Amino acid sequence: MGMRRRTGGFVLAVNPIQCDGFGHCTELAPDLVRLDEWGYPIIDKTPVALSNLSALESARLAVRGCPRQALRIERVSDLPEGPAHRA
Amino acid sequence: MIQAHDLPRLLHGDTGRPLTLAQHEATFPIGARPGGLFEELEASGLTGRGGAAFPTARKVRLLREQRNHHKFVVVNAMEGEPGAHKDQSLLSANPHLVLDGAEYLAAMIGAKNIAVAVARDNPSVVNHVTRALHERERRHDRGAKFELHTPPWRYVAGEESALVHWLDDNESLPQYRPQRPTILRIGHGPVLVDNAETCANVGLIGRYGAAWFRAHGTEQSPGTTLVSVTGAVARPTVAEVPLGTTLREILALAGADPDPLALVMGGYGGSWLDGRHLDLPYANETLAPYGVGVGAGIIVVLSRAGCGVVETHRIVRWMANESARQCGPCAFGLPALAEDLGHLAHATRDAAAAYQRLVERAGVIEGRGACRHPDGVVRFVRSSLAVFAADFEGHRHGAACAGAQSRRHFAAVPTLEREDELIWE
Ligand code: SF4
Numbered sequence: 001m002g003m004r005r006r007t008g009g010f011v012l013a014v015n016p017i018q019c020d021g022f023g024h025c026t027e028l029a030p031d032l033v034r035l036d037e038w039g040y041p042i043i044d045k046t047p048v049a050l051s052n053l054s055a056l057e058s059a060r061l062a063v064r065g066c067p068r069q070a071l072r073i074e075r076v077s078d079l080p081e082g083p084a085h086r087a
Numbered sequence: 088m089i090q091a092h093d094l095p096r097l098l099h100g101d102t103g104r105p106l107t108l109a110q111h112e113a114t115f116p117i118g119a120r121p122g123g124l125f126e127e128l129e130a131s132g133l134t135g136r137g138g139a140a141f142p143t144a145r146k147v148r149l150l151r152e153q154r155n156h157h158k159f160v161v162v163n164a165m166e167g168e169p170g171a172h173k174d175q176s177l178l179s180a181n182p183h184l185v186l187d188g189a190e191y192l193a194a195m196i197g198a199k200n201i202a203v204a205v206a207r208d209n210p211s212v213v214n215h216v217t218r219a220l221h222e223r224e225r226r227h228d229r230g231a232k233f234e235l236h237t238p239p240w241r242y243v244a245g246e247e248s249a250l251v252h253w254l255d256d257n258e259s260l261p262q263y264r265p266q267r268p269t270i271l272r273i274g275h276g277p278v279l280v281d282n283a284e285t286c287a288n289v290g291l292i293g294r295y296g297a298a299w300f301r302a303h304g305t306e307q308s309p310g311t312t313l314v315s316v317t318g319a320v321a322r323p324t325v326a327e328v329p330l331g332t333t334l335r336e337i338l339a340l341a342g343a344d345p346d347p348l349a350l351v352m353g354g355y356g357g358s359w360l361d362g363r364h365l366d367l368p369y370a371n372e373t374l375a376p377y378g379v380g381v382g383a384g385i386i387v388v389l390s391r392a393g394c395g396v397v398e399t400h401r402i403v404r405w406m407a408n409e410s411a412r413q414c415g416p417c418a419f420g421l422p423a424l425a426e427d428l429g430h431l432a433h434a435t436r437d438a439a440a441a442y443q444r445l446v447e448r449a450g451v452i453e454g455r456g457a458c459r460h461p462d463g464v465v466r467f468v469r470s471s472l473a474v475f476a477a478d479f480e481g482h483r484h485g486a487a488c489a490g491a492q493s494r495r496h497f498a499a500v501p502t503l504e505r506e507d508e509l510i511w512e
């Protein structure tokens with residue numbers, strides 16, 4: 001049996017009510033999160049492929065490291081075809 | 088019985104005083120609805136009149152499917168928009184029609200409780216509803232139990248998740264809903280929230296059926312709707328018009344400036360429309376290509392004596408103040424937009440830089456609040472940049488237009504005196 005391919009993607013989602021804008025997430029997942037001028041996270045809403053293990057790992061770190069527990073990883077079952085998603 | 092082509096429907100029998108229950112039953116006799124209640128609602132194509140224009144039957148279906156014994160119907164008459172007076176007019180004319188509609192909705196989803204929400208800052212409407220509920224209480228033949236709730240008036244207090252939050256927990260704050268459509272809850276009980284005007288339409292459909300309802304309006308936007316027309320008008324008016332009536336006809340009902348500079352459409356979370364487009368039919372399908380919609384049934388008329396940049400600034404500043412300040416991008420972003428607009432409105436030396444910042448910030452803020460409040464403001468700002476492009480061009484280069492110098496204002500904006508009193512209960 002071959003390796004099971006991980007299909008689908010994820011987005012890192014922030015609950016803006018919980019978030020206090022301390023910005024730990026951008027240090028833990030710099031490739032996924034940047035901060036706006038007021039220090040609140042801007043996260044791209046295009047799904048990232050689950051096969052992108054380093055991105056998934058940093059998303060997990062950010063979720064665990066957020067002092068307000070404001071972050072969640074949301075599974076997206078179907079990745080849009082074409083250039084919209086980031087590998 | 089009111090004939091299908093009669094107008095008005097929702098404001099039928101308006102005498103300046105709310106109809107009593109007996110008068111109401113004589114004015115709106117129970118008719119011969121051809122089919123089942125839900126089937127007729129579905130066939131009517133009624134869409135929500137609170138702003139989102141979502142098909143009412145689809146919401147009802149979602150709630151019907153919930154297995155729960157503690158469902159609620161919430162009648163939303165909070166009317167957060169400063170330019171809106173339609174729920175007030177409706178409840179001051181035919182409160183029982185709204186309550187009938189709520190009962191039909193409750194029957195369809197199997198709700199035992201109906202909450203009617205009216206802002207406490209509007210005591211006359213609170214009185215009308217209180218009296219109507221007393222009248223109904225005296226007759227014990229009714230199904231669901233009514234309760235009146237009076238949260239304090241705020242712009243976002245009428246946002247449905249904020250309203251349900253208030254009913255659940257006395258906090259008028261929007262809730263974070265990552266998945267949509269979300270079913271809002273009071274305790275564990277699923278909630279159907281509908282605007283007061285939507286309920287009144289259900290009250291009519293429940294009596295007379297879908298075909299009757301569709302005798303007015305367009306194929307895609309059936310029925311009549313209430314429009315609040317304010318600004319450069321002879322008399323601020325709440326008019327009931329068939330959807331699809333031209334803007335020109337609607338403005339005439341309020342004695343509005345026949346050649347306006349622009350219109351605010353939908354509300355302060357809506358969009359600007361260039362005053363040239365007065366021949367457009369008032370219905371979402373014909374307005375959408377122009378980036379505007381019916382929204383919460385609001386039209387604010389801006390005369391050529393005024394300035395779109397100044398009005399946009401006044402409105403956005405107020406909207407920024409109305410942020411519930413739960414979310415960073417909304418709490419900080421909206422005041423920043425207002426400040427940029429301030430530079431432009433006054434054509435200060437910083438105006439050119441402010442214009443750049445405004446465009447960038449609008450892009451950054453969009454879609455990052457728990458509710459759509461910031462998105463509404465961003466859309467409003469963008470429509471302003473498009474409709475008043477020439478004026479912005481002048482203002483950003485230090486040349487305020489004549490309208491700005493005239494200091495005449497047309498859009499009603501509550502004073503910001505309450506700024507320091509911003510306490511969220
Ligand atoms: S770490 Fe958490 S609280 Fe801090 S900015 Fe990121 S999401 Fe917000």
Ligand code: SF4
Binds near residue numbers: 016243412417456458
């Ligand atoms: S987006 Fe603004 S108004 Fe909506 S919940 Fe967040 S802070 Fe409140």
